[in-house]
Amino acid sequence: xxxxxxxxxxxxxxxxxxxxxxxxxxxxxxxxxxxxxxxxxxxxxxxxxxxxxxxxxxxxxxxxxxxxxxxxxxxxxxxxxxxxxxxxxxxxxxxxxxxxxxxxxxxxxxxxxxxxxxxxxxxxxxxxxxxxxxxxxxxxxxxxxxxxxxxxxxxxxxxxxxxxxxxxxxxxxxxxxxxxxxxxxxxxxxxxxxxxxxxxxxxxxxxxxxxxxxxxxxxxxxxxxxxxxxxxxxxxxxxxxxxxxxxxxxxxxxxxxxxxxxxxxxxxxxxxxxxxxxxxxxxxxxxxxxxxxxxxxxxxxxxxxxxxxxxxxxxxxxxxxxxxxxxxxxxxxxxxxxxxxxxxxxxxxxxxxxxxxxxxxxxxxxxxxxxxxxxxxxxxxxxxxxxxxxxxxxxxxxxxxxxxxxxxxxxxxxxxxxxxxxxxxxxxxxxxxxxxxxxxxxxxxxxxxxxxxxxxxxxxxxxxxxxxxxxxxxxxxxxxxxxxxxxxxxxxxxxxxxxxxxxxxxxxxxxxxxxx
RNA sequence: GGCAGCGUAGCUCAGUGGUAGAGCAGGGGAAUCAUAAUCCCUUGGUCGGGGGUUCAAAUCCCUCCGCUGCUACCA
Numbered sequence: 001x002x003x004x005x006x007x008x009x010x011x012x013x014x015x016x017x018x019x020x021x022x023x024x025x026x027x028x029x030x031x032x033x034x035x036x037x038x039x040x041x042x043x044x045x046x047x048x049x050x051x052x053x054x055x056x057x058x059x060x061x062x063x064x065x066x067x068x069x070x071x072x073x074x075x076x077x078x079x080x081x082x083x084x085x086x087x088x089x090x091x092x093x094x095x096x097x098x099x100x101x102x103x104x105x106x107x108x109x110x111x112x113x114x115x116x117x118x119x120x121x122x123x124x125x126x127x128x129x130x131x132x133x134x135x136x137x138x139x140x141x142x143x144x145x146x147x148x149x150x151x152x153x154x155x156x157x158x159x160x161x162x163x164x165x166x167x168x169x170x171x172x173x174x175x176x177x178x179x180x181x182x183x184x185x186x187x188x189x190x191x192x193x194x195x196x197x198x199x200x201x202x203x204x205x206x207x208x209x210x211x212x213x214x215x216x217x218x219x220x221x222x223x224x225x226x227x228x229x230x231x232x233x234x235x236x237x238x239x240x241x242x243x244x245x246x247x248x249x250x251x252x253x254x255x256x257x258x259x260x261x262x263x264x265x266x267x268x269x270x271x272x273x274x275x276x277x278x279x280x281x282x283x284x285x286x287x288x289x290x291x292x293x294x295x296x297x298x299x300x301x302x303x304x305x306x307x308x309x310x311x312x313x314x315x316x317x318x319x320x321x322x323x324x325x326x327x328x329x330x331x332x333x334x335x336x337x338x339x340x341x342x343x344x345x346x347x348x349x350x351x352x353x354x355x356x357x358x359x360x361x362x363x364x365x366x367x368x369x370x371x372x373x374x375x376x377x378x379x380x381x382x383x384x385x386x387x388x389x390x391x392x393x394x395x396x397x398x399x400x401x402x403x404x405x406x407x408x409x410x411x412x413x414x415x416x417x418x419x420x421x422x423x424x425x426x427x428x429x430x431x432x433x434x435x436x437x438x439x440x441x442x443x444x445x446x447x448x449x450x451x452x453x454x455x456x457x458x459x460x461x462x463x464x465x466x467x468x469x470x471x472x473x474x475x476x477x478x479x480x481x482x483x484x485x486x487x488x489x490x491x492x493x494x495x496x497x498x499x500x501x502x503x504x505x506x507x508x509x510x511x512x513x514x515x516x
Numbered sequence: 517g518g519c520a521g522c523g524u525a526g527c528u529c530a531g532u533g534g535u536a537g538a539g540c541a542g543g544g545g546a547a548u549c550a551u552a553a554u555c556c557c558u559u560g561g562u563c564g565g566g567g568g569u570u571c572a573a574a575u576c577c578c579u580c581c582g583c584u585g586c587u588a589c590c591a
């Protein structure tokens with residue numbers, strides 16, 4: 001069982017019919033930061049994202065576009081692959097549910113469930129909305145003047161009866177509760193755990209897991225009249241990507257997943273249906289599911305009708321990539337809903353990045369460039385103040401690790417910025433510009449301590465801001481092999497006399513364009 | 517309706533029994549290495565209303581008001 005520690009984390013697979021927006025970018029960003037962190041911390045990481053490409057809506061959209069569904073999904077799934085490069089995500093795989101490996105995986109899972117007697121053929125009847133791809137209860141519907149039943153979403157419903165396979169979800173209620181109780185960290189944040197548990201305790205009905213009303217899906221093995229329910233299809237992507245139905249190799253290495261990151265709207269699928277499917281197939285459930293919140297835009301709900309949906313590309317163009325990545329994870333306690341506003345974004349860019357972090361780096365590297373011959377200065381004996389600052393820097397990984405592993409990205413950043421503040425205070429207290437005249441040797445020590453502190457900060461901000469952190473490490477002449485967490489601490493300390501490149505700003509201030 | 521949660525400084529929030537806190541914003545000062553960036557000091561709250569328990573309550577209990585989430589097949 002030796003070998004590197006592994007960490008497998010996933011985003012939801014995104015429905016190709018959607019246009020990528022800030023919400024998609026946010027989910028994958030959180031995973032990306034976690035994945036980068038774990039890699040730097042020495043883990044063998046597998047980070048998966050992808051697209052969900054089946055379902056009636058895709059079938060219709062393809063029809064409207066006058067092309068085959070596969071050609072349609074080939075085209076629109078590209079939007080999400082473009083998002084990967086735009087946002088600088090480091091995913092190790094990108095899965096599409098239309099790939100042969102996935103079809104084989106889902107059909108194999110189906111067969112296992114069927115063999116184990118967890119699936120049976122029955123029939124489903126109810127009020128169905130094509131637009132919503134959903135059934136509604138009688139009590140949820142209203143009747144319009146034309147006599148049509150209308151769903152709460154405003155969509156028209158029709159009475160549908162169809163044969164359907166069912167998954168015996170009702171049999172899993174007690175085992176799910178037992179699982180939640182044995183694994184208190186399975187559902188996060190904690191408040192969501194209570195919601196899921198009360199839902200399960202209120203009683204579970206068997207789940208319809210096939211459809212006959214449309215064709216664009218994975219056929220049920222042995223009965224081509226049926227295609228599989230979208231969620232059985234979609235959720236299984238997490239095991240497809242590690243090689244299922246082959247349970248050796250990557251599956252043995254990475255499964256169960258360490259984390260499924262999801263938006264709060266799809267929590268139930270991941271914390272009720274998915275563990276039930278897996279346990280029914282004798283496979284272990286994932287270790288944790290985290291449901292994050294939604295963004296509002298300038299205080300308003302994001303919606304197509306309001307026309308305020310933010311494209312990730314416009315954020316990156318306007319504010320910069322690393323600035324955007326930083327803002328999304330710093331502004332809001334991860335798990336809560338948050339508000340995106342231009343004012344707050346600018347406040348973060350100018351306050352935290354340009355003034356606090358960027359300026360600390362710049363003032364220190366500039367002084368080293370001008371006063372130390374453009375090389376890492378030679379330190380003398382350390383004072384109490386030196387040890388205090390270095391100690392804070394050395395200690396930072398332990399603090400940040402705890403927060404990141406709990407998906408408390410905002411707290412991790414708070415901790416890093418506390419040391420940024422310590423650094424700026426230390427500069428003012430030590431006043432190296434005065435030491436330059438009175439005690440040049442002491443000045444060299446002070447600047448060395450600062451450079452070493454900045455090295456720690458830059459290594460630790462890599463997961464959040466890969467490009468900017470790399471630029472800082474470049475300016476400290478730290479090569480690719482010197483950037484892992486193993487290089488933190490005195491063992492990886494800067495070597496006096498190492499030549500340094502000319503310094504340059506990393507986080508420019510955001511200056512408002514004059515209004516026309 | 518039922519269940520759960522929230523309501524603390526202008527803003528965003530931390531604090532769950534022992535003399536009200538942070539960041540930002542506002543005010544004053546210092547410094548001048550730096551992206552006019554930094555540092556120090558400071559104004560500001562009857563902790564949603566009312567009642568109760570306690571030597572002591574933002575923190576526990578009751579009640580009222582306001583807001584939010586969940587209450588099954590809606591990526």
